[in-house]
Amino acid sequence: MALAFDDFGRPFIILREQESKSRLRGLDAHKANVAAGKAVARSLRTSLGPKGMDKILQSPDGDVTITNDGATILEQMDVDNQIAKLMVELSRSQDYEIGDGTTGVVVLDGSLLEQAEKLLERGIHPIRIAEGYEMASKIAFDHLEHISTRFEFTAANIEPLVQTCMTTLSSKIVNRCKRMLAEIAVRAVLAVADLERKDVNLDLIKVEGKVGGKLEDTELIYGIAVDKDMSHPQMPKRIEDANIAILTCPFEPPKPKTKHKVDIDTVEKFQTMRGQEQKYFDEMVQKCKDVGATLVICQWGFDDEANHLLMQRNLPAVRWVGGVELELIAIATGGRIVPRFQELTPDKLGQAGLVREKSFGTTKDRMLCIERCANARAVTIFIRGGNKMMIEEAKRSIHDALCVARNLIRNNSIVYGGGSAEISCSVAVEAAADRYAGAEQYAIRSFADALDGIPLALAENSGLPPIDTLTAVKSQQIQENNPYCGIDCNDVGTNDMREQHVFETLIGKQQQILLATQGKYAEI
Ligand code: ADP
Structure with missing residues (x-):
C-alpha cells in the first residue's frame, strides 16, 4: 500500500495487491x-x-x-x-x-x-x-x-379463474385468506376487463392498503379509494350524485412572488390587500359553484383561511391528492383534469353516484371512497392488515393473482x-x-x-x-x-x-x- 497525491494535492491510496490479482480465463x-x-x-x-x-x-x-x-x-x-x-x-x-x-x-x-x-x-x-x-x-x-x-369461464361462472388465482396465492404468506383474496382479484379483473377484445388494463385497478384491522377485512371497492379526507372536519361526509371538479392548478389567490416588493406600511393597506385576496378566492369558489361542482378535488393545497371559507360557502373540497390518483379519479368519473382555473366548464366535471368518507374504528384515519362512477371500470382493492410489512406483502401477492387472472383472460389455456x-x-x-x-x-x-x-x-x-x-x-x-x-x-x-x-x-x-x-x- 502506498500513499500518493493527485494534481490538487489530495491524498489517495494505491493498493499494491491489485497488481498481483490475476484475471480468470x-x-x-x-x-x-x-x-x-x-x-x-x-x-x-x-x-x-x-x-x-x-x-x-x-x-x-x-x-x-x-x-x-x-x-x-x-x-x-x-x-x-x-x-x-x-x-x-x-x-x-x-x-x-x-x-x-x-x-x-x-x-x-x-x-x-x-x-x-x-x-x-x-x-x-x-x-x-x-x-x-x-x-x-x-x-x-x-x-x-x-x-x-x-377451460371456459363466463362472467357468471368465475370458479375456474378463482381456482387458478388460488394456486398462486397458496404459496404466499397470505394463503390463510386465499379463497377470499382470489375472489376479490378475479372480480376486480373482470370489472375492468374487456372480454371481447380479451384485454385487461391493470392500471384501472388500484391496490391500496391501510394498517389496522385484519386481512379478512380486505374489500373490493367498485370505485376509487383515496387516502385523503375532506379538508375541513365539518364538511359533509357523504355526497350523493357528486359533480366533481378535478384541479391541478392552485386553488388559492396568487401569492406575491419573492422577487416582487410589496410595501405595506399601514393597517389600511394590509386590510385592502387581505380584502383583495379574499375577494379573489371568493370569486374562485363562486366560479366552481357556477359551473355546478359539488366537490372540488385539488392537487395542491389551500391554507386554513381558504379552507374555512370553502366550508362556509358549502363547497366540500379535498386537497393534496396525488397525480396518479387524480388521473384515476378523472378516468373513473369521466371528468377532465383542469390545469388552469379559467378553463373550468360544466362539461369538464366528473360524475360519481356517491362520495363518502370512510373512517376506521376509533382512529382518526379516514379515506375517501368515490363510488358508482360514470365509468364504472375502475376499482380499488383495499387491503387491511396488522402491520405495514403484511400489507406490502399482501399487495405483492394480490398483484400476482391479478396478473394470473389477466393472463387467463388473454389466453385461457392452463x-x-x-x-x-x-x-x-x-x-x-x-x-x-x-x-x-x-x-x-x-x-x-x-x-x-x-x-x-x-x-x-x-x-x-x-x-x-x-x-x-x-x-x-x-x-x-x-x-x-x-x-x-x-x-x-x-x-x-x-x-x-x-x-x-x-x-x-x-x-x-x-x-x-x-x-x-x-x-x-x-x-x-
Ligand atoms: P413463483 O414466484 O415462481 O410463482 P411460488 O413460490 O409461488 O413461486 O411457487 C410456485 C410453484 O408452486 C409452482 O410450481 C406451483 O405449481 C407450485 N404449487 C403451488 N401450489 C401448489 C400445491 N398446492 N401443490 C403443489 N404445488 C403447488
Whole structure:
C-alpha cells in the first residue's frame, strides 16, 4: 500500500495487491460465472412452492421486508456480480411480462447452470451447450402447448379463474385468506376487463392498503379509494350524485412572488390587500359553484383561511391528492383534469353516484371512497392488515393473482402445477434427445435433467425425500400416461394435480422456460 497525491494535492491510496490479482480465463472464468448464478438461485430455491419459506430482507437503512416473491427478493438483494445481475433482470422480465412465476424462473435458470457446469467439465463448448438448450427449450415449449387444457369461464361462472388465482396465492404468506383474496382479484379483473377484445388494463385497478384491522377485512371497492379526507372536519361526509371538479392548478389567490416588493406600511393597506385576496378566492369558489361542482378535488393545497371559507360557502373540497390518483379519479368519473382555473366548464366535471368518507374504528384515519362512477371500470382493492410489512406483502401477492387472472383472460389455456408440467416436459425432451447427433444431444439431456430441478425443489421444501419422490412421480407419469402427476406438497393424498386443482397459466410457464434459456449465451 502506498500513499500518493493527485494534481490538487489530495491524498489517495494505491493498493499494491491489485497488481498481483490475476484475471480468470477459460474454464475457470465460465465456472466463476456459473457459481455466481448458482448462488443466487440457491437463495431463492427455498422459497419455491406452497411450503416454501419466506425471506426477511433488511435494507441498508434498516427497513424490513418480508416476502416470498422472487422478484422482490432479488430486487432487494444487493448483488454486484454481473451474472447475478442478469438473473435479477430475468425475474424482473417475468414479473413484467407475466407477473407470476418469478421464483420458478430463477430456480430453473440455476438448475440449467448447474447442468451446464457438468457439461463444461466434460469439455463441451459453451456455444454448443447454449444451442442445445435452445433446441430443448423449443421442444419443451411445444410440449407444454400439447399438455395444456383450455377451460371456459363466463362472467357468471368465475370458479375456474378463482381456482387458478388460488394456486398462486397458496404459496404466499397470505394463503390463510386465499379463497377470499382470489375472489376479490378475479372480480376486480373482470370489472375492468374487456372480454371481447380479451384485454385487461391493470392500471384501472388500484391496490391500496391501510394498517389496522385484519386481512379478512380486505374489500373490493367498485370505485376509487383515496387516502385523503375532506379538508375541513365539518364538511359533509357523504355526497350523493357528486359533480366533481378535478384541479391541478392552485386553488388559492396568487401569492406575491419573492422577487416582487410589496410595501405595506399601514393597517389600511394590509386590510385592502387581505380584502383583495379574499375577494379573489371568493370569486374562485363562486366560479366552481357556477359551473355546478359539488366537490372540488385539488392537487395542491389551500391554507386554513381558504379552507374555512370553502366550508362556509358549502363547497366540500379535498386537497393534496396525488397525480396518479387524480388521473384515476378523472378516468373513473369521466371528468377532465383542469390545469388552469379559467378553463373550468360544466362539461369538464366528473360524475360519481356517491362520495363518502370512510373512517376506521376509533382512529382518526379516514379515506375517501368515490363510488358508482360514470365509468364504472375502475376499482380499488383495499387491503387491511396488522402491520405495514403484511400489507406490502399482501399487495405483492394480490398483484400476482391479478396478473394470473389477466393472463387467463388473454389466453385461457392452463397447465397443471406442482412440477407436473416440468416433469412431463423433461420426459418429452429426454425422449427427443436421441434424434440429435452431435454434442447438442448432451445439452438437450441436461436440459431435461434441469427441468427436474423444479419438482425437486418443491419436494425438498415440503420435507419430502426429493429424489425418491421425483422418481416415483416420473414413473407414474410414464406408466399411467398421465402428465398431470406432480408433487403432493400439501400432503393431500393424491399426486394428480387435476384433483388438487393446482393450475398455472400456459403462457406463464412457457415464458419461464423461454426466459431461463435465453440468457444462457451470456451467462455461461
Ligand atoms: P413463483 O414466484 O415462481 O410463482 P411460488 O413460490 O409461488 O413461486 O411457487 C410456485 C410453484 O408452486 C409452482 O410450481 C406451483 O405449481 C407450485 N404449487 C403451488 N401450489 C401448489 C400445491 N398446492 N401443490 C403443489 N404445488 C403447488
